[in-house]
Every structure is written in C-alpha cells, then in structure tokens.
Amino acid sequence: MPCTPETTIFSKGTRTTKEVAYVTAGRLIQQYQQFCLSKGIDFIRIQSVRPHDDTTLFCSAGMQQYKPLFSDPSHSGTVANSQACLRMGDLDEIGDGTHLLHFTMLGLFSFREMTVGNAIDFWLEFLGTLGLVPDHVTIHPDRLVEWTPLYGARVPIVPDPECMWSDGSISGYCTEFYKDGVEIGNIVNPLGTLRETVMTIVESGYRPGNKEQGYVLRKLLRRIHKMGGTLDHPFFKEEVERQKRLRAKYLRLRDRHSDMSPDWWFDTHGIDLSDIRESMEE
Structure with a gap:
C-alpha cells in the first residue's frame, strides 16, 4: 500500500505545500504503524533506499528484504513495515499522475500465517479507519471464483488478466485496490503457495x-x-x-x-x- 508524500508536488509548489504533504504522509505512516501494533503485528520503519540484496541498485519494494523467507517452509509469522523506495524503471512515466520515482511503501508480509481473506479484511479495515473505500478491486480470472467471495460484496470486482506480480525471482497472483483510477495497493499471493499445494497433493499419494x-x-x-x-x-x-x-x-x-x-x-x-x-x- 504506497504512501506517496510527493503526490501533490508535480508542479512547482511552495515550501509550505511540500511541508504539508510530508506532514500528511508522516501522519499516515504513524496511523498505519499504530493500526498494525493494535493487531499484535511488529512494525519496522526503514527510511534508507539502500537495497537489501544485489538484484536492484536501490530498494524498489518493501518486500525485498523478506524474499528469502517466502521460500523457507520453516518460517512463519507476520510483519509490517514502511520502506522508502526508489524505482528508476518508472523514470520515463514520472508526471503522469500515477508513477513516482521516490515514495514510501506501506507493507504487510505474512509467511504461512495469514490467508488471502485475512489480508483483504486487514486492508479494508485499515482503509476504513482513513475513511477510504476503494472504487473497485481487480482479480485475475484464474482466482476470480476463489477470491471474489472473500470481499463479501463490500467492493465491486473487476476481472483483470494482468493481475500477476513478479520481481524476477518471486511471482504470484494479486488483487489490486483502485481509487479515482489510481492503484493504491495490492495483495500478492506468492507462487510458493502453489508449490506447497502441489507438494501436499503429491505427498498425499x-x-x-x-x-x-x-x-x-x-x-x-x-x-x-x-x-x-x-x-x-x-x-x-x-x-x-x-x-x-x-x-x-x-x-x-x-x-x-x-x-x-x-x-x-x-x-x-x-x-x-x-x-x-x-x-x-x-
């Protein structure tokens, strides 16, 4: 769930405008931290854009530091963070109202603990504390039958075959939240869920x-x-x-x-x- 302090500063702005934007962003991060702690979820705030591995020049997503845990079947648990990110791949699209070079991403990472339904409930509840309801959410057609009931008719559903996510080594289906035509967050179900399912079926004979x-x-x-x-x-x-x-x-x-x-x-x-x-x- 991205927190983008410079969203309002595409054109020339005054020092006051920038300060207000950053104060608003800081308040949002604080609200998210308090929400996570109220759920018993540990929270980490990272302001450096140094990468956590050698796959990128800068940290491009809050999940980067957790990639080894997605493929470690012995690890379970849930953690949340705010991570400063820098995405050079979006450089040519800066200024279109939806892409940012530098932003802070709010993340929730659950390893073999929360279900997709749990994650959907978590994010809709948090957005509710902000008085924010998505206009619609998107789901990959392969997961439409399974995931649509998880929203319980709370948000309109739009099928989208592009709802797949990958960083090159980890991939999976995702369901995305949209407000005023802009993606404000997504829930990713990593491929390792699929791997574990396959092995469970195989081990069952x-x-x-x-x-x-x-x-x-x-x-x-x-x-x-x-x-x-x-x-x-x-x-x-x-x-x-x-x-x-x-x-x-x-x-x-x-x-x-x-x-x-x-x-x-x-x-x-x-x-x-x-x-x-x-x-x-x-």
Whole structure:
C-alpha cells in the first residue's frame, strides 16, 4: 500500500505545500504503524533506499528484504513495515499522475500465517479507519471464483488478466485496490503457495493424470511453469517436457484438423487447447 508524500508536488509548489504533504504522509505512516501494533503485528520503519540484496541498485519494494523467507517452509509469522523506495524503471512515466520515482511503501508480509481473506479484511479495515473505500478491486480470472467471495460484496470486482506480480525471482497472483483510477495497493499471493499445494497433493499419494485429482495436479504444475517458476521434483520436469511435446504435436496437426473441437483434441490426442494456446501466447 504506497504512501506517496510527493503526490501533490508535480508542479512547482511552495515550501509550505511540500511541508504539508510530508506532514500528511508522516501522519499516515504513524496511523498505519499504530493500526498494525493494535493487531499484535511488529512494525519496522526503514527510511534508507539502500537495497537489501544485489538484484536492484536501490530498494524498489518493501518486500525485498523478506524474499528469502517466502521460500523457507520453516518460517512463519507476520510483519509490517514502511520502506522508502526508489524505482528508476518508472523514470520515463514520472508526471503522469500515477508513477513516482521516490515514495514510501506501506507493507504487510505474512509467511504461512495469514490467508488471502485475512489480508483483504486487514486492508479494508485499515482503509476504513482513513475513511477510504476503494472504487473497485481487480482479480485475475484464474482466482476470480476463489477470491471474489472473500470481499463479501463490500467492493465491486473487476476481472483483470494482468493481475500477476513478479520481481524476477518471486511471482504470484494479486488483487489490486483502485481509487479515482489510481492503484493504491495490492495483495500478492506468492507462487510458493502453489508449490506447497502441489507438494501436499503429491505427498498425499497422487500423480499427474488426465482425470480428477491427477488432472488438478497437472494443471497446477503447468501454472507454476507458466508463471516462470520452478519446482525441484520429477513431476514438474516431466510436465514441462510433456507440454513441449504436446505443443509440437499440435503445431504439426492443427492445419489438418482445424475444424475439430477442444473435446476432440483432448480425447484423441490428450491436448488441452487452453494450455497449448496459453503457452503459445507467452
């Protein structure tokens, strides 16, 4: 949830205007800190833009320092912070009213503790303390059925296939909050949630297949691959190779059977056209 003290200073402003903006931003950070502490959540305030690893020149997001914890199954807990950020990638878009070079990001990071529903409740409650209600939220179509009920009709829902987030090494689905056409925050569900789900299914004795539990497992393996992730398990490697073979087979046969239905492709050749077409769009 970004806190942007210079939002009102795109044009020339007086010293007083700048001071008021920073005081307002500081008050917002203080309110967020108090809200988190009231929930029993530890809070850290970081004003330096030094990066926490060597993937960026400056810190570009509040989650940067926590990246190792997302892939550490032994760690659980929740922490909140305010992190000064600098995003050089947005330099060409500065001044459009939605992008900032330097800003403070308010973050909440839960490792194997809070659910997506918990996070949605947390942010809507905090925004409520500010008298702020999002105009709408967006959800990726893949998560629309699962996540829409979590909002409980409190906010209008807009499907958005762009609701995916990645920093290059960590990726996942997200749901975003919008006010007056501007994204004011988002909730990310990292890919490692998917990895843990796959391993739970595998450890329960299931194998990838074309029916029931096996089909669900295969779809999840495919989803991890599509999102640029990986999994150190033979089933994942087999599924990646399988998708390559099916794609090559489809390309070889599609002109000859262009009028055949998706059911025919699946029943005759084991080719799920939705998966094949997604991979061809990547």
